Amino acid sequence: MSRRRKYRRVEREYVVDYVINKFPNRLRAYFNLRIGPPPQWLVKAYPGLPKGYYASWQRYADAIVITDTGLYVIEAKIHHPKVGPAYLIEYSGLIGQTPELKPYLNRPVHLRLVMPVFDPWVAQTCKKHNIEYDIYCPDWIKPFLREKGYII
Numbered sequence: 001m002s003r004r005r006k007y008r009r010v011e012r013e014y015v016v017d018y019v020i021n022k023f024p025n026r027l028r029a030y031f032n033l034r035i036g037p038p039p040q041w042l043v044k045a046y047p048g049l050p051k052g053y054y055a056s057w058q059r060y061a062d063a064i065v066i067t068d069t070g071l072y073v074i075e076a077k078i079h080h081p082k083v084g085p086a087y088l089i090e091y092s093g094l095i096g097q098t099p100e101l102k103p104y105l106n107r108p109v110h111l112r113l114v115m116p117v118f119d120p121w122v123a124q125t126c127k128k129h130n131i132e133y134d135i136y137c138p139d140w141i142k143p144f145l146r147e148k149g150y151i152i
């Protein structure tokens with residue numbers, strides 16, 4: 001397995017583990033949900049294509065969790081943490097344009113970045129943009145973090 005595939009697999013397992021453990025009473029959870037419409041320039045350039053053809057150009061959230069009290073847009077970052085807040089800021093403008101989420105838009109929206117290791121600069125950026133910052137480091141991910149040199 002390539003290193004890139006291994007990384008993607010670990011990050012997907014990580015976000016699923018997080019949702020299962022942090023939201024035991026969730027009403028619904030979506031993983032890798034395409035959010036918002038495809039870019040207008042793309043639709044204009046290639047009109048009439050089936051909707052699925054535009055999917056690779058759409059943004060997607062690692063997880064979206066619906067609870068009785070909120071809608072949580074979750075970005076999980078193991079690698080390249082500094083891009084996490086930017087993704088969440090972009091997603092916040094797209095969730096209202098996502099058909100699957102329309103029934104839940106009356107709930108407060110929470111943008112949440114989840115990482116296994118604290119980064120003070122990322123924490124500061126999250127605070128500045130009202131993004132919840134959660135450190136979640138289950139035991140099973142620690143060997144991977146050691147292999148990458150993120151922890152000792």
